[in-house]
Amino acid sequence: xKTRPLLIIAAFFLITAVLxxxxxxxxxxxxxxxxxxxxxxxxxxxxxxxxxxxxxLASAGLLLQVFFQNPLAGPDLxxxxxxxxxxxxxxxxGGAYLPSTLAAVSxxxxxxxxxxxxxxxxxxxVQKNLSRISLLILGLLxxxxxxxxxxxxxxxxPSLQVKNFIMWSMGSFQGVPLEDIPLLVILSIAGLAALxxxxxxLNQFIIGENYAKSMGVNVxxxxxxxxxxxxxLVAIVTAFCGPVGFIGIxxxxxxxxxxxxxxxxxxxPAVFLVGSSLxxxxxxxxxxxxxxxxxxxxxxxxxxxxVIALYLYKERRML
Amino acid sequence: xxxxxxxTVGFNNKSVLTDLSGSIKPGELIxxxxxxxxxxxxxxxxxxxxxxxxxxxxxxxxxxxxxxTPLEMAKNLAxxxxxxxxxxxxxxxxxxxxxxxxxTNFWGDLEENDNQALTDVIKLLKIDSIYDRFFSDxxxxxxxxxxxxxxxxxxxxxxxxxxxxxxxxxPSKIELMNILKIVSHxxxxxxxxxTHDLDLVKNIVDYIWLVDSEGxxxxxxxxxxxxxxxxxxxxxx
Numbered sequence: 001x002k003t004r005p006l007l008i009i010a011a012f013f014l015i016t017a018v019l020x021x022x023x024x025x026x027x028x029x030x031x032x033x034x035x036x037x038x039x040x041x042x043x044x045x046x047x048x049x050x051x052x053x054x055x056x057l058a059s060a061g062l063l064l065q066v067f068f069q070n071p072l073a074g075p076d077l078x079x080x081x082x083x084x085x086x087x088x089x090x091x092x093x094g095g096a097y098l099p100s101t102l103a104a105v106s107x108x109x110x111x112x113x114x115x116x117x118x119x120x121x122x123x124x125x126v127q128k129n130l131s132r133i134s135l136l137i138l139g140l141l142x143x144x145x146x147x148x149x150x151x152x153x154x155x156x157x158p159s160l161q162v163k164n165f166i167m168w169s170m171g172s173f174q175g176v177p178l179e180d181i182p183l184l185v186i187l188s189i190a191g192l193a194a195l196x197x198x199x200x201x202l203n204q205f206i207i208g209e210n211y212a213k214s215m216g217v218n219v220x221x222x223x224x225x226x227x228x229x230x231x232x233l234v235a236i237v238t239a240f241c242g243p244v245g246f247i248g249i250x251x252x253x254x255x256x257x258x259x260x261x262x263x264x265x266x267x268x269p270a271v272f273l274v275g276s277s278l279x280x281x282x283x284x285x286x287x288x289x290x291x292x293x294x295x296x297x298x299x300x301x302x303x304x305x306x307v308i309a310l311y312l313y314k315e316r317r318m319l
Numbered sequence: 320x321x322x323x324x325x326x327t328v329g330f331n332n333k334s335v336l337t338d339l340s341g342s343i344k345p346g347e348l349i350x351x352x353x354x355x356x357x358x359x360x361x362x363x364x365x366x367x368x369x370x371x372x373x374x375x376x377x378x379x380x381x382x383x384x385x386x387x388t389p390l391e392m393a394k395n396l397a398x399x400x401x402x403x404x405x406x407x408x409x410x411x412x413x414x415x416x417x418x419x420x421x422x423t424n425f426w427g428d429l430e431e432n433d434n435q436a437l438t439d440v441i442k443l444l445k446i447d448s449i450y451d452r453f454f455s456d457x458x459x460x461x462x463x464x465x466x467x468x469x470x471x472x473x474x475x476x477x478x479x480x481x482x483x484x485x486x487x488x489x490p491s492k493i494e495l496m497n498i499l500k501i502v503s504h505x506x507x508x509x510x511x512x513x514t515h516d517l518d519l520v521k522n523i524v525d526y527i528w529l530v531d532s533e534g535x536x537x538x539x540x541x542x543x544x545x546x547x548x549x550x551x552x553x554x555x556x
Binding site for chain 2: 216
């Protein structure tokens, strides 16, 4: 019976398309169909960014949940987000203390650098057979280390730069100018292309490392591939949008509870589309609450935390 | 034939059992016995290639385990482990089909011979009534049959099971034994499983392998094993 997963994926696609279409014609200034500048310079980039960023974060969350066999794993958890944050904090606030060549490096590059250094550390440790639980704890340690480092930087920096950093750290799908969109799209499609080769092995991996190994998966190298792909996805999003929380954790749950299959070949596209819809949906809320200028992350937190709590309650026997 | 000679098994470089030798031929049904903690699981994980041996030879048809790719190993050996499978919305159909994954393309598409293998195993284990259900909703006996089905569709020449009868009621235990007998004697698969149910296995298996409390591996047919007094000595019967 393949009809249900197909129907659900089609439904998620429709929701994503409707949200994207609506956001294209409706914005802070109400309905517009004629003002080409607003449509293509402001709304179009925002929609593209939200579509890819949400989808990639959600996919990264799915990979992490399979990798850790833990339904509460998310991109924030491994410290990859934290690494990217530290990179950006150094770029924004440490600029005055660094040689001018380094300071000139743009935010996306520093975010990528931060995320990459964390993921090389993780890949190294996975190769040394560090257990999954230790890896999660290490992620928390990296996060607390980087946040301490960042607070030191905050104390030493002029208030304007601190404000810039805080704004960035709130996360936003709106900050990417039209001329950066092609780069985002190319990187995202590269990430998606990597995802296409994973479902079969993820399916084998999902029932346990030993079973995966007994079915011919080279577990050690597959784990490294998972970490590399995952970090790449998170780094792309964080570089362009700042640290965006919750989508990575909740999208896999929402998608699975509708699709009612574990087969990653069905789950993955559904998860991507749910992530995209969630990101587009927060943009919609931002429009309706524009007089308060809320942050993307606070809206996602308000949606995400109850969803996770609900999941914990529903699955209380299993955890 | 799987052969092991002067094999030392263990984990983290600590030896658990040393100097093990023996062989498993296609069509043989062997019960591995021994008190808890003596190293049965460790031994099973090593002869299935899941763990590397600390030292000694381990071969399939005179070719060392090390010279097989993971995929070639998967086509020779299949396992039923005690590892818990806790996956949301995992359908029995999905779990069993995974057994075909060593034979499918990068996307995991099932071809005609894959579907044929699935049909055969479903018929053998009589599990068509639970084929469309969620794995997490099944009873222990049904779960064990599904895990066995996943291993069988892999089309192995050798099958290893770690304590497959432990949580089962008596009828399920007997049913499972009969299936293993068919698999080994009729389908000519070499089957080795660890168990504590002496009464259950003694009239069915070809050999009992007993790891005694000193870590020595004894291999005898069930009658000889009973006469030797080894079982009484090691199980306080």
